[in-house]
Amino acid sequence: MALVMRITASEEIYQKLRNEILSLRFEPGQELNLQLLATQLQVSRSPVRDALMKLSGDNLVDIFPQRGTRVSCIDLKQVEEERFLRKSLEQSAVRKFVPIAKCKELGQMEDAITLQQRAMVSKDFNQFLEADDTFHAAIFSGIDMDRIWNLICSQGGNHHRIRLLSFAEKDVLGNIIEQHRAMLDAIKQKDLETVLAIEHRHLDKLLEETEFMIKRHPFYFKKIQATEGLIPKN
Template structure:
C-alpha cells in the first residue's frame, strides 16, 4: 500500500510520525539504538525536533532514553508485558462494568463504526490504522464509564500496550483476527446492559490479546 503524504504542524511532529511508522512497519527493531544525529541527517531536520520526538515516543513506551547513552527502541520483557496487562485488565473491566449502565445509543453506534473500520484496516494490513481504531474502541468504552479519572488511566495504558502490539503482534502474518469477533461480543453485552457479561468478555479479550504477543520467554 502506498502511504499518503501528511501535513505536519511542526518538525517534531514530522519526526515523531516517521519514527513511529518505521516501528510499525518493522523497519526498526526492539532495543535498536536511535542516534539523534543520524535521524536528523536522514530526515533533514535539526537535532532539537528529533529530541522532542524521542521524548514523545518515550512517554508512549516506545523508546527508552538513557542518560549519557542516548535513545533506544524499547524492548519490554515478557514479565513487564504481563504486569501491564494485569493493570489494564483491572481498569478496563471496571470501565466495561460501568459502561454497561451508562453507555448511550450514540456511543454504541460509534463502537460499531470502529469495528467496521477495524475490519477494513485488517483487510488492508494497515497496522497504523488498526491501532488507531482499536484504541478508539477501548477509549469509547472508557469514556462511557462516566469516570473521567478511570478514562485517563486507561488512555495512558493503551499507549503502552499499543507499543507491545507494534513490537510483537503477528499482525502481518495472520489471516483471521479474533479480536474483531471479541469486540462484537463486548458491544452486544453493552447494548443488553449486561454488566457481568461485558466484564467477562473484556477480561477474556485482554487475556487473549496478551497471549497473541510473540515475545520469547525470558
C-alpha cells in the first residue's frame, strides 16, 4: 500500500507566504499582520504563526515579540554566503555533469532558454527566474543529485530576491540568456574548462550589479557594515 504524504496547513501556508516573499509581492521591510493573514487565508492564527516561525528560520521574516512581524530586508552578508554555497556546489556538479550530459537534460536547458526569451519580451521577471532555475536544475538532475539543488533553493532566499531585483537593470536579462547559450554549447562540446569559466562569470555577475540595486532600492537592504567584494564602501 502506497504511503500518501499529507501537507499540513502550516506547511501549505508556509509555501504560500514564502512564494509571496521570494517573488517580491511581499516587499522587504513590509509588515505582516498575523490576524490579517489568517483572515485572508481563511485559517486560524495558529498555522500562520507556525509558518512565520519557519520563515524566520529561513531568514525571510523578522519576528519582534509584542511588536509584530515584517518581511526581512535583504541581508547582503547572507546573499554572499548563499551565493558561495551555490557556486561551490554547482561547479562541482558541472564537473560531473559535462562528461555524461544526456539529450534529456540538454533538451530541458534548451527549453529553459526559450522560456527565458519569452519572459524577457513580456518582462515577466518571476517567470524568467523560474526558467533560469530550471536551466541550472537540469545539471543536478543529470547527475541524480536533485536533493542538492533543492538544498540550494531552500537556503537561498536572500540570493533569490536579489537575483530577481537585478533583472530590472539594463541588459541583465539578455546577458543571462547569452551566457546560458554559451554554456549549453560548451556542454554539448564537452568542453569542461569553458563551461566552468562561463559559470564563474555567470554566478559572479551579481557582485557588479549590487551597487546599482542598493541605490535603486535602498530600503530593501539591511543596513550593515560594508563587506569586502560585495557591498560598496562609501
